[in-house]
Amino acid sequence: MTVSALMTRTRDAVLPPFEEIVAEHGPVVMRVCRALLGPADAADAWSETFLSALEAYPKLRPESSIRAWLVTIAHRKAIDQRRGAARRPQPAGDLPEIPALDSASGGESSIDDDLRAALDALPAKQRGAVIYRYLADLSYAEVGELLESSATAARRSAADGIANLRKHFSKGART
């Protein structure tokens, strides 16, 4: 889906306080950021995702799927971050101090390196389909839109991705 398709200014929009959005969807967005980028960059991507979402939030149509909207933003942030772009300059001056994050912030469980390597080794569509279907719990239609393909293709990519991960682990078990 396109973010702009979800955006329409409606006068009587009843949106919950943004705090509720962070509380409800923060863990899913973190899972997706960690899977897409790894633990080191996940915290930044998480903050960037929610900042962009906060900026656009008043214009969001209340009936939109908030999770799909946030995951779409995270998907773009991850693409930007991998390209090394999107580092917005921080304004100077008398501004609130931004607390630094230690490397442990945003992730207490250590990522299973073997699993991560196997996931990263998947073809891009399969990797995306596995992350958006199983870690973000999006529908195949939503996954298809994110990956610029159809729901059917997304379903196939997710199944192939899981099958490849299974193959990887059964192979690993034998050696």
Place this chain on the structure above:
Amino acid sequence: MRDKQIVDRLTSSFAGVDSDGALHGRLAALAERQGLLDVSYRTVDSPLGLLLLAATGEGLVRVAFSLEGHDAVLARLASDISPRILRTPRRLDEAAQELDEYFAGKRRAFSVPVDLQLAHGFRRSVLEHLRRIPYGVTQSYATVARAAGNPSAVRAAASACSHNPLPLVVPCHRVVRSDGTTGEYLGGPQAKRALLAMESAA
């Protein structure tokens, strides 16, 4: 390994926890820096129960008793002011401290800036008058109506008090009925009696 095990391993492996709130705190600070935080809030313990404090960039905009339902109050702020609302204790530290001092009997007037945008017209005039009623003093609704510029609007003055968005800080509890009974209060009549007793004892 079965598919479900793989999916479970994926979900648990990539789970991230913001257990110390560091990520949330950083988000709130970035939001404030970029001018995206329209309303911040926190709760504070008090002898009258848990209080919700909410502020805009202008100042304290809402104080709510738990009797009003804090979730409902936040939902109203989202529709009346902006849904860009985050729990941000820092912006409200000063207000929380002044309330602590007030309940401890160490403070007689509040100095934190207030934002009266939730009250309009006559109601706002009433609130502006209420802010000038000193600690330990009570006035009747009729006196308040007159001071706010409309002597015949006694019921409207009472209504303005009962819809005060900033109880305690804008002291609507100092307005009582002409017959001396306490009258209604957002935090319940007992809370109002307790406040009046505290102030008259000091």
